[in-house]
Amino acid sequence: MTLLALLLSLAGFTALALAMDRHHHTATGARPAKRRKRLLQLAGILALTLAFVVAIAAWGWAYGPIYWLGLLTAGAAPALLALTYAPPRRKP
């Protein structure tokens, strides 16, 4: 369950990052279309919400939110590091 919630958090933050002009540009070489931006934001929020549901299911209402917040940090950090040090290769 820890791994699932962590992966959801990572996926969520990656989607949220790609919904931002600058990072979308780093990743694809172009700014995202409005529709695409919306979709990425929606996907990001959905993944983070799912991570919350998983955390509550696994650890209950007392501990679940603590795990969730901790795993949010743990998921966002690799997203940031990847964008900085290993940006996806652009198509020529």
Add this chain to the structure above:
Amino acid sequence: MKQGFTKQGFRQSQAGLHTWSGLLVGWVLYLIFLNGAVSYWREEITRWAQPEIGATRNLETVTRGAIAHLQATAPKAASWQIMLPDERASGATTTYREKGKKPVLRGDDPTATLIGPDGKPTVARDTEGGDVFYRLHFDLRYMPVIWGRWVVGFCSMFMLVAIVSGVITHKKIFADFFTFRPGKGQRSWLDGHNALAVLALPFHAMITYTGLVTLMVIYVPFGVTANYPTLKAYYAESAPRLKPVKPTGQPAPLTDIGPVLATAARLWDGGQPGIIRIDNPGDKAARIVLTRRASDKLVDGRWEIVFDGVTGKVRSSVAPTSAGMITRGGMIGLHAGRFAPMTLRWLFFLSGVAGTAMVATGLVLWTAKRRAKLGTRFHLGFWVVERLNVGAVAGLPLAMTGFLWANRLLPTGMAHRADWEVHTMFLAWGATLLHAFVRPPNKAWIEQLSLTGVALLLLPVFDQAATPRGLIDSLKAGDGALVGMELGLLVLGASFLAIAWRTARSQAKRRAKDAALVQLAQARG
């Protein structure tokens, strides 16, 4: 700054507040954050610091051994006390109080005996272990505890101010959520500071606020003083003590501890005692008081069950019940993370490290911002801050590593050995501060960071060669805590060397750039 804050916009005024509230207490906050983060491994560090004792496998063995030891050494005592380890710790400690004597509240109890995992009395080197960092985190050192707590509380209040004003002043803190641009001087420090702050923002806000709550009765006593004549009266009502019981003089054997432990586990949903106190052992009026350990529940507070020492029946029990006490206890529990299983403990620790790095980057940022403006001009404030940064940010971890080495190298029979481990740490810290003021800061950074790295990396080497519990031994024994400690030391050492190397490389780059600019100017001139 002379215009005053009122003529500027709200955000600029917050920038001033953030910069100066941060700098003023930054060095103390760095100490608090670093030692707080390290304290999540308090028990593991203590275990590492006493390689004489192995891991505790069975609590009942230890408890029975402790009672047998007390029975043999102090059968006529007024009261026995056993401090039990949790899964992460090792070795129980027994103390006792003779009839007519007052209990020892602080400092070394001469009756203290260490009971090993096999239930037999044992001896380990005299050390404070992980407690030293834990205490330093909120009591500081070499001053009355209450002063330390006031200083820490004052700085924590500034931290809370810095968090709120920081979110306002770094206006792009959320827009720059994923942004880190390395190798760009001041820009990179700001990016790093922002990222470390925002990624673990829930933790930073939680830990600062709940930290203040742990000592709130000291900082904001007015709610208490308005309703109680004295603080003592408040404590007497909020945490009432058991009334002492007089011995009858009729001997009676103590009940078997096994069923007592089983009953406690049932009443506490599987919880375990951290302290067992036995009053009037061997008397008909014997009483066993179990206090629940902190590691198997979130809410910090007093959970107690009183048993009849002869029949083993439950007489009474206490648990936090009021909403206020549970809320406060929950916050304290969340802050200290004693309940946290390994996954969560790692998340707490890594967030704490992020907080430490956030404070450190904030301090460095202060100088990076001003260096460009000042050029080669001398400015006393800048000169001092630059050197204090080296002595604090690089010096403190070096001093803490010095404590670990003192733990390994000071002779075991030495008088006041535990104190000297701590003195060594502070002497080392003094030396790093001195070093920071006599060497050019560029060089001082690299020298202190690399020395810390090397000193950390050599610890596991020493342990393998000179103690019975090096990395390989602990791997063979399946002792996760000590394997983690040794690997942790290696990773930390490598990280310090990597930071030293990056610092050296970026300094070389800057020098090359400066030289190129000078050449260009000469060629044109």
